[in-house]
Amino acid sequence: MKEVILVLNCGSSSVKFSIINPIKKISLIQGIVETIQGVVVLSIQDFVLHKKTIQRFGKIEVYEQLIVLIFDLLSKRYKSYLDSLIGIGHRVVHGGQNIKTSMIINDQVLLSIQKASIFAPLHNPYHLLCIKVSLQKILKLKNCNVAVFDTSFHQTMPKISFLYAIPYYFYSNHAIRRYGAHGINHLYITHQCALMLKKSIDRLNIISCHLGGGSSITAIVEGKSIDTSMGLTPLEGLAMGTRCGDIDPYIIFYMVTELSIPLEEVKKILTEKSGVLGISALTSDFRELERNYFTNKRAKLSIDIFCNRVSKYIGGYFTSMPKKLDAVVFTGGIGENSSFVRQKVVEKLSLLGCFIDNEKNSIHGLKNRRIHSSKSIPILVIPANENQMIAQETYALLKNL
Structure with missing residues (x-):
């Protein structure tokens, strides 16, 4: 070579x-x-x-x-x-x-x-x-x-998406805003989805769902990120393996002032002890949670909360699409491998024209595949490949040196 x-x-x-x-x-x-x-x-x-x-x-x-x-x-x-x-x-x-x-x-x-x-x-x-x-x-x-x-792909978000409703000087003076994450893989998914659907990237409108230990969802319009679930840090957004995702910020004040929990411990709780681990009190491993779904009430509750949050974000991002949505895409360790999670997420989206084909959804091992029924908006499963995208970006910068 x-x-x-x-x-x-x-x-x-x-x-x-x-x-x-x-x-x-x-x-x-x-x-x-x-x-x-x-x-x-x-x-x-x-x-x-x-x-x-x-x-x-x-x-x-x-x-x-x-x-x-x-x-x-x-x-x-x-x-x-x-x-x-x-x-x-x-x-x-x-x-x-x-x-x-x-x-x-x-x-x-x-x-x-x-x-x-x-x-x-x-x-x-x-x-x-x-x-x-x-x-x-x-x-x-x-x-x-x-x-x-990971943050680069989300630099195309407009202010209505990345600004928080706090005094503007926190953004202008201190750069407090939503930055997003998993951008490398969301960019890779955009390229792969364009190939699958035979559309040019600048005409592609998709919702990319990167579901894993850390999870994020991105609304992509004309090949560009216009909104994403993670924020200033990767703590915001979906409920995740150990991260809390979206919560009322006053919970932090309550923990510190009323429960006398030190601030460092609060940070540790929200980043390392929350999410499906915190709800289930069992594990952050979705494979283990799925195995216990029908026998352990808290395992069931943790997966149901996770899937409900994913469905809500997908539904919300439908409003970001200018004309029509070309596809909903699942990627990441859970998105690629858990037919159970995909089914539970999509079954809440029937009003928006999303219907899963159970037989296609249950097939494993294929690289890029379609799992929707004939009457549905395209629903795709595309394995994450951050390394391939990193290699392409690196080569593009270095090839002319």
Whole structure:
């Protein structure tokens, strides 16, 4: 391979990585390093050799070592790919107010990522560490690291969508506004949906439902984001795995002043102990909740609340469509894999012309598929592929350097 892109996607306890041929748009290898019950596990899928390997390592105390582990693996097993690297694409959750597109990383971009960490404290600091290690490990690519931002796709939202109804100076002076998230995948879904429906992107009107541990829904008109459920941070919007989503802000005041819960603990409750985990008191894993749906009242309640919130957002975004809605799209770990959740969401949308085909909905394993009945607005399932989009954005910036 003459030209390949390394994609790094850092979370708080894991690092996903891929090596992608950006011209042919194919993944050559894909893997993840994560900490499972105190043990570091490296899983890698080699699509060229059709081989999957898993390695376990001792406990790692410092996060940077997870990233170093990836570079060590690549230098030992995949040196030919490293020699062919033309760039490294980094997924970054939050770019703040001023970054509106993917950027070649320099000191100013790093500063913007750092400043935006206050809005994405569980993500941006790890992105910065990943970029730091990458710059140290492959010096020849010092000016070929690219940051691709989840917030960029949502920079097309109008003020009526992104402003909060609080004094305007909080926006003008402090950049408090709705930024959204999952923009990289919502952009990928837009491209894939246009191909499926054989429409040009600038004529495409869809509602994209990214449902996973973190979930968001985006209204996309003429190929551009015009509204999205996540806000200043990824805490707003849908009920999620452990995040509360939309709540009355006065709940926070009540917890602090009346229940005497420290503010830091309130933050932890709303981000790490709420959502379906908080309702069920069982788990944030939707697979486990589905298995207990008919036997555990709280498991049932948590899924019903989640699905109800998704249906409400989809219904609300119908009002954003200028003429007609081309499709409702499900993506993300839950959106792609849970036929049960999709059915419960869509059954609330019959008044809006959405009807599911149960047989099509129950089929698993197909890449991009239609699950609607003949009388319905198109309802599609498209697997998330942030890494492919990051590779394309990185290549587009670097190919003419």
